[in-house]
Amino acid sequence: MIDKRDAQLSLGFLSVSFMALFIGAIAGLLQTLVRSGTIELPLSIGYYQLLTAHGVLLALIFTTFFIVGFLYAGISKTMGALYDVPRRTGWLGFAMMTFGTILATIFILLNKATVLYTFYAPLQASPWFYVALVHVVVGSWLCAFSMWNQYYIWKRRTKNKLSPLFSYMAVMTMALWFIATLGVAATVILQFIPWSIGWVDKIDILISRTLFWYFGHPLVYFWLLPAYMCWYVVIPKIIGGKIFSDALARLSFVLFLLFSIPVGFHHQLLEPGISHSWKFFQVVLTFMVIVPSLMTAFSMFAVFETAGRKKGAKGLFGWFKVLPWKDVRFFAPMMGMLIFVPAGAGGIINASHQLNQVIHNTLWVTGHFHLTVASTVALTFFGIAYWLVPYLSGRTLTPQMNRLGIIQTILWTVGMAFMSGAMHLVGLFGAPRRTAYTTYSDHPQALDWVPYQAAMAIGGTILFIAILLLMYIIGYLAFKAPKGEMDFPVGEVEEEAAATPVILENWKLWVGICAALILIAYTIPFWHMIEHGPPGSPGYKFW
Amino acid sequence: MHIHKYEKIWLWSGAVCLTIFLLIVGVSAYAMGNQPPSHMETIDPKKAALTAPFDKPALTKIGDNEYEAVMLAQAFTFTPSKMTVPKGSTVHFKVTSTDVVHGFQIPATNVNMMITPGYVSKISHTFDKPGKYLILCNEYCGVGHQVMAVTLEVTS
Amino acid sequence: MPQLQSEYKEKVKVKKEKELLGTLLSVMGVGLFIVLSWAAVYLLYLSR
Numbered sequence: 001m002i003d004k005r006d007a008q009l010s011l012g013f014l015s016v017s018f019m020a021l022f023i024g025a026i027a028g029l030l031q032t033l034v035r036s037g038t039i040e041l042p043l044s045i046g047y048y049q050l051l052t053a054h055g056v057l058l059a060l061i062f063t064t065f066f067i068v069g070f071l072y073a074g075i076s077k078t079m080g081a082l083y084d085v086p087r088r089t090g091w092l093g094f095a096m097m098t099f100g101t102i103l104a105t106i107f108i109l110l111n112k113a114t115v116l117y118t119f120y121a122p123l124q125a126s127p128w129f130y131v132a133l134v135h136v137v138v139g140s141w142l143c144a145f146s147m148w149n150q151y152y153i154w155k156r157r158t159k160n161k162l163s164p165l166f167s168y169m170a171v172m173t174m175a176l177w178f179i180a181t182l183g184v185a186a187t188v189i190l191q192f193i194p195w196s197i198g199w200v201d202k203i204d205i206l207i208s209r210t211l212f213w214y215f216g217h218p219l220v221y222f223w224l225l226p227a228y229m230c231w232y233v234v235i236p237k238i239i240g241g242k243i244f245s246d247a248l249a250r251l252s253f254v255l256f257l258l259f260s261i262p263v264g265f266h267h268q269l270l271e272p273g274i275s276h277s278w279k280f281f282q283v284v285l286t287f288m289v290i291v292p293s294l295m296t297a298f299s300m301f302a303v304f305e306t307a308g309r310k311k312g313a314k315g316l317f318g319w320f321k322v323l324p325w326k327d328v329r330f331f332a333p334m335m336g337m338l339i340f341v342p343a344g345a346g347g348i349i350n351a352s353h354q355l356n357q358v359i360h361n362t363l364w365v366t367g368h369f370h371l372t373v374a375s376t377v378a379l380t381f382f383g384i385a386y387w388l389v390p391y392l393s394g395r396t397l398t399p400q401m402n403r404l405g406i407i408q409t410i411l412w413t414v415g416m417a418f419m420s421g422a423m424h425l426v427g428l429f430g431a432p433r434r435t436a437y438t439t440y441s442d443h444p445q446a447l448d449w450v451p452y453q454a455a456m457a458i459g460g461t462i463l464f465i466a467i468l469l470l471m472y473i474i475g476y477l478a479f480k481a482p483k484g485e486m487d488f489p490v491g492e493v494e495e496e497a498a499a500t501p502v503i504l505e506n507w508k509l510w511v512g513i514c515a516a517l518i519l520i521a522y523t524i525p526f527w528h529m530i531e532h533g534p535p536g537s538p539g540y541k542f543w
Numbered sequence: 544m545h546i547h548k549y550e551k552i553w554l555w556s557g558a559v560c561l562t563i564f565l566l567i568v569g570v571s572a573y574a575m576g577n578q579p580p581s582h583m584e585t586i587d588p589k590k591a592a593l594t595a596p597f598d599k600p601a602l603t604k605i606g607d608n609e610y611e612a613v614m615l616a617q618a619f620t621f622t623p624s625k626m627t628v629p630k631g632s633t634v635h636f637k638v639t640s641t642d643v644v645h646g647f648q649i650p651a652t653n654v655n656m657m658i659t660p661g662y663v664s665k666i667s668h669t670f671d672k673p674g675k676y677l678i679l680c681n682e683y684c685g686v687g688h689q690v691m692a693v694t695l696e697v698t699s
Numbered sequence: 700m701p702q703l704q705s706e707y708k709e710k711v712k713v714k715k716e717k718e719l720l721g722t723l724l725s726v727m728g729v730g731l732f733i734v735l736s737w738a739a740v741y742l743l744y745l746s747r
Binding site for chain 2: 046048051114116120121122123205206209245247248251268269270271272273274275276279280283284287290291294295298302348352353354355356357358360361362429430431432433434435436437438440441443444445446497498501532533534535536537538540542543
């Protein structure tokens with residue numbers, strides 16, 4: 001068991017995370033029902049209001065709170081109890097982030113911020129919505145500073161010993177987050193807040209979009225990296241194996257830091273004002289960030305095969321059968337990993353320059369990130385929560401809860417197969433995303449989409465049942481399960497594995513290269529936007 | 544750093560495949576002109592509806608089987624709202640927004656682009672099959688976003 | 700003694716290289732899936 005005070009800090013983050021997940025999921029269920037034409041909302045709630053709540057609470061709040069809570073627990077486990085300053089800073093971050101979350105939720109529910117979670121200008125929300133977002137981001141920075149501070153003190157006290165793999169990855173994840181959120185903080189603080197208060201009357205749209213997507217793509221890696229931490233560090237221990245290679249795991253995280261940021265243009269491939277050459281350059285960089293995921297895929301299979309063979313599995317694929325399929329701590333993340341195969345394939349397609357014209361802003365994209373963040377990442381997080389919540393509350397994961405967890409995972413996978421599968425297909429036919437129920441005056445093409453939207457609602461309903469089950473399991477594990485000691489699984493490295501090169505912990509070097517790549521990819525096109533930008537836009541409230 | 548022989552094979556195959564993908568889209572973009580819409584022309588968004596050619600949004604014949612569609616996107620419609628061209632026509636769309644960000648998409652074609660206020664967006668398409676094509680907004684633009692669509696009829 | 704050790708290491712290495720054939724085939728399967736999906740959407744792009 002880690003230090004009780006650290007466990008409380010971690011549980012604080014996890015509880016806000018699961019509350020956000022529950023509210024966000026209710027919004028999600030209603031959206032799929034509305035879009036299929038099954039129900040109509042009462043006049044007081046709008047479809048786009050739900051969509052804003054769903055996006056903000058799940059993509060930003062659920063993920064960030066869960067990640068910070070998980071990282072604190074793992075840091076305390078692998079580097080020892082948090083020192084006083086990092087712990088206090090962590091609580092301060094928690095307070096700021098929670099305040100921001102509540103404020104944002106209130107303004108979304110008041111229908112003062114129906115701008116979706118991407119809040120594209122010149123749709124203009126209440127200034128309080130932007131102030132709320134700043135609190136979430138700055139609060140998360142305090143958590144980043146606190147984790148780095150812990151790492152720094154630990155390094156000094158251990159006379160520069162190689163950091164534990166989990167903590168190294170946590171420091172890297174927060175470095176990625178900090179560098180990425182500088183962009184969104186800049187646009188919110190320098191552009192949106194003064195403009196929504198009325199200090200300035202115009203906003204430069206392309207610059208705000210570019211700063212948003214400078215943040216928006218590394219955001220998805222910020223979700224993914226903690227899932228990878230579970231796969232690299234936790235899973236080997238659960239399946240009775242060893243970490244395939246400490247050095248390669250660290251190298252993949254270095255590559256994520258370098259290549260996940262200077263790639264935001266691949267979300268802006270179809271917009272004017274950015275030349276196609278800079279777009280193509282960032283497309284090439286985007287393809288570089290695929291490499292560490294290829295490395296991860298190999299590492300995972302290698303861990304499975306090595307562990308299986310140690311257990312005596314024979315044949316080419318005998319090791320696959322001896323994996324602990326009945327252990328939810330393995331099963332949920334494993335389903336996440338398998339779903340990452342189509343999710344990754346879809347991602348490569350999305351980023352392929354002009355191929356983006358086939359799928360941009362269609363339901364395909366919604367289907368895509370429901371495979372990445374809402375399946376690969378979410379299932380891994382659920383798999384973590386099933387042991388982390390009882391571990392932190394001094395309870396145990398009982399066999400019944402384990403079984404329910406497996407059912408929950410299956411429900412999630414099936415529900416998502418329906419919903420995301422239908423979204424991918426109907427997206428290829430051209431059905432737009434982020435659109436309430438419509439048949440475009442009974443246009444035959446749009447009528448053809450309706451059955452797929454019904455399949456989305458079936459999937460959405462199954463997913464909601466899975467969320468209810470998850471809430472029950474998590475509640476039981478936190479408050480009702482029998483008291484006892486759980487294990488925080490932390491894998492060990494293979495004995496014969498080569499030593500980890502010190503250069504991988506040279507932060508100045510990696511952050512330096514990261515900054516250089518960002519400057520190379522963004523300086524000229526960004527300067528062009530400023531120099532040749534059109535007059536700005538006033539705000540609009542079209543909801 | 545030791546890398547397993549099979550992992551090297553895997554990473555090299557991956558790198559080769561990714562390079563081939565990039566070569567395919569790169570050649571298609573740079574040698575055959577299939578670039579994603581990236582027009583650089585700007586316009587004052589407040590005055591867009593008063594600035595030529597957007598003061599008279601219309602479909603104009605500019606050559607054999609060639610048309611230019613100058614269009615305005617505004618919440619929650621496109622102008623002009625009805626257009627007709629014969630089969631086999633190439634239409635050059637030229638679109639800007641007078642208010643917020645909109646999308647411009649013709650389902651089941653490669654016509655798909657963002658309409659950012661302050662910028663002029665351009666895309667061309669040849670309509671080989673007759674039918675009533677939907678032109679819809681695929682970026683959330685407000686409470687009536689789901690009705691923002693017009694049609695382009697291609698006659699046989 | 701050092702020689703013995705390096706021989707031992709060689710053996711371990713050779714053994715490990717053989718062990719991961721299932722891994723290689725699995726990831727290659729993943730790769731094939733990616734290539735096929737990409738090609739499918741590329742063909743769709745060309746046909747439109």
